Amino acid sequence: MLVICPIAKQPHPWAFDHDSVGWNYRLLNINAxxxxxxxxxxxxxxxAKRHLTQLYKEYLAELDGVELVSEPxxxxxxxxxVCLRFTTEDPLAAPPERLQLLELAHGRPFASPNLDPIALSSDV
Known part of the structure; x- marks a missing residue:
């Protein structure tokens, strides 16, 4: 399959499921x-990023069922x-603040490379 775009992914507003493997070696002078x-x-x-993450951590410490993914x-x-982990197994039992977080934040689920069709069909 020939894909003429910088990334080979299925069109979707927020999911990043790739359907082929490729490499992009371009670096324009302006980017450099x-x-x-x-x-x-x-x-x-x-x-600044560390400070912002610390503020998130302090705010999220008050919410049940939500935790910040920590630095190893x-x-x-x-x-x-900055990644959040929702620890409530039943989404209907999640506190309303969790829904507010999802509505206010620019968020998307973690990538699942073990579930991507391209990862399952490739040796890469």
């Missing part, structure tokens, strides 16, 4: 320049993506 410029500001950006021991994450 932006990346280098952002590296100069990296420490401030990482501090001996690791230092950049918190590019």
């Amino acid at each position: 320049a932006l990346g280098l410029a952002q590296l100069e500001d990296l420490d401030r950006r990482l501090y 021991r001996d690791c230092s994450t950049n918190y590019w993506l």
